[in-house]
Amino acid sequence: MAWTTKDIPDQHGRTFVVTGANSGLGLVSATALAAAGAKVICACRDVEKGRAAIAGLPGTFEVRALDLSDLSSVAAFALDLDEPIDVLVNNAGVMAPPRKYTADGFELQFGTNHLGHFALTARLLPRITDRVVTVSSFMHRIGRIRLDDPNWQGGYQRWLAYGQSKLANLMFSYELQHRLSSARSRLRSLAAHPGYASTNLQSHTESLQDRLMGVANMIFAQSAAMGALPVLCAATKPDLLGGTYLGPGGPGEMRGHPKPVGSSAASRDRRVQSGLWDLSEQLTGVHYELQSLS
Numbered sequence: 169m170a171w172t173t174k175d176i177p178d179q180h181g182r183t184f185v186v187t188g189a190n191s192g193l194g195l196v197s198a199t200a201l202a203a204a205g206a207k208v209i210c211a212c213r214d215v216e217k218g219r220a221a222i223a224g225l226p227g228t229f230e231v232r233a234l235d236l237s238d239l240s241s242v243a244a245f246a247l248d249l250d251e252p253i254d255v256l257v258n259n260a261g262v263m264a265p266p267r268k269y270t271a272d273g274f275e276l277q278f279g280t281n282h283l284g285h286f287a288l289t290a291r292l293l294p295r296i297t298d299r300v301v302t303v304s305s306f307m308h309r310i311g312r313i314r315l316d317d318p319n320w321q322g323g324y325q326r327w328l329a330y331g332q333s334k335l336a337n338l339m340f341s342y343e344l345q346h347r348l349s350s351a352r353s354r355l356r357s358l359a360a361h362p363g364y365a366s367t368n369l370q371s372h373t374e375s376l377q378d379r380l381m382g383v384a385n386m387i388f389a390q391s392a393a394m395g396a397l398p399v400l401c402a403a404t405k406p407d408l409l410g411g412t413y414l415g416p417g418g419p420g421e422m423r424g425h426p427k428p429v430g431s432s433a434a435s436r437d438r439r440v441q442s443g444l445w446d447l448s449e450q451l452t453g454v455h456y457e458l459q460s461l462s
Contacts, residue, residue, distance in 0.1 A: 170425035171397065173200045176404045180205035183253050184403065185292065187211045187234060187285070188260025190218040193303070193362055196396040197257060201403070202227025209253075211245060211260070213237075236260055236284025238271035239452060246291035253295050255403050258285040258302040258337070264326040274451065275319040277326075281333035286340055287452040294457070299356040301402045304338040304413070306361055306421050309432045311335030315443050318451075336444060338413065338431055343441040345411040351458040356410035360402040363416035363423050365395025390416070390423040398426035 184201050188194035189210035198208045203226060211234035212218030218231040232249070235241035261281040270279035289300055311331030314320070320329055341359035348355050366389035398414040408414075413431055418424025434440070449455050 171401050171405070171427075172425070173203075173397070173400060176200065176204045176400060177406060178205055179404065182255070182298075183207045183209065183251065184255045184257060185209045185211055185249070185253050186257040186259055187236065187288070188213075189231075190214065190221040192392055193365065193396045193399060194257075194259045195221050196392050197259065197399050197403070198222070198229065199225055199227070200396065200400055202229060204404070206254075209249070213260075234260075234288075235271075236288065237276060237280045239284070239287055239454075240271070242284055242287045243291065246288065249292070249295070251295070252297055253292060254298045256289060256292055256296055256300045257399065257403055258289065258300065259399065260285075261303070261333070264330050266326065267320070267324040269319075273319075275324070275329060277329050277333040278318050278320075278336065281330075282336035282340065283448060283452055285337070286448045287454040289340075289344070290452075290454045290456050293355070296355060299358060299403070299410075300341070300344065301399060302337050302341040302357070302359050303399055304341070304359050304361045304431075305330075305334040306363065306415070307331050308335040308338050308361075308435060311432075312434065313339065313440050313444050315440070315447055318447065335432070335435060338435045339437075339441045339444055340448070341413075342411060342435065343445050346438075346441070347445075347456070347458050348410060353458065356408070358402040358408060358410065358412045358414070360398040360414040360426070361416075361421070361429075362392075362395030362398060363418070363421055364389045365392050366390070394423065394425075401426040 186198045189198040190212040202208045207228040210231045213235045222229045234245040268276040344357040402414045414426045415421045415429040416424040417427040
């Protein structure tokens with residue numbers, strides 16, 4: 169039977185952190201979780217936009233400032249959040265912008281999509297009671313982890329850089345589960361992707377591609393509500409195993425209701441997973457203390 173928001177169990181008494189919850193998949197996810205009874209902490213770069221997005225929506229929300237492209241903002245967010253968290257949803261991201269850098273000097277997509285969430289998860293993990301869900305993309309299949317040049321100093325290619333960041337999201341999710349399992353932790357790490365969903369993510373390339381993708385969205389894309397279903401399923405379905413990757417069940421994983429899906433051979437490379445983890449700790453200066461979670 170097709171999984172929908174009607175299958176979300178009662179979430180009263182549970183707290184979720186959703187990054188990028190002011191628009192797109194993040195806002196749809198936050199809205200559905202709150203409707204099921206959860207308290208949703210909307211982690212947004214622009215607090216005013218976040219408050220405007222949830223204004224009038226039923227449920228319990230809290231909007232807090234989080235700029236994933238600035239590691240000092242990540243540290244401040246985690247320091248101020250001193251309550252238990254059931255689920256962290258690493259959703260926010262940027263896609264295919266011109267060459268730009270984060271506040272800490274990282275290529276914007278790698279720095280925001282991966283390193284920001286890597287650091288956030290590490291800082292919040294001691295307070296998480298259930299699971300971490302990280303949003304990847306079918307575009308992870310074009311990605312390659314450039315351990316020797318993750319910031320594209322050798323020549324920037326926006327779509328390949330996006331693919332790298334989404335592959336990094338998925339490899340991080342897998343490696344986190346490996347390490348949680350080794351530590352005998354009860355926590356779970358899962359990943360999800362929305363297929364081809366129509367959101368404002370496709371409107372920030374600052375090029376003619378924005379217009380082309382806008383047309384493609386109208387013709388080919390499924391709605392943000394459908395695209396959010398794999399994320400919501402990964403975040404709330406009780407019996408999912410750690411390491412599960414969910415995506416749309418339709419042709420090419422572009423649309424449809426959520427189901428477990430496969431991923432590229434590159435995403436399963438344990439040597440690169442470990443190398444990416446070590447590099448991410450080095451670049452962010454944030455280290456995981458997993459043994460204390462067992």
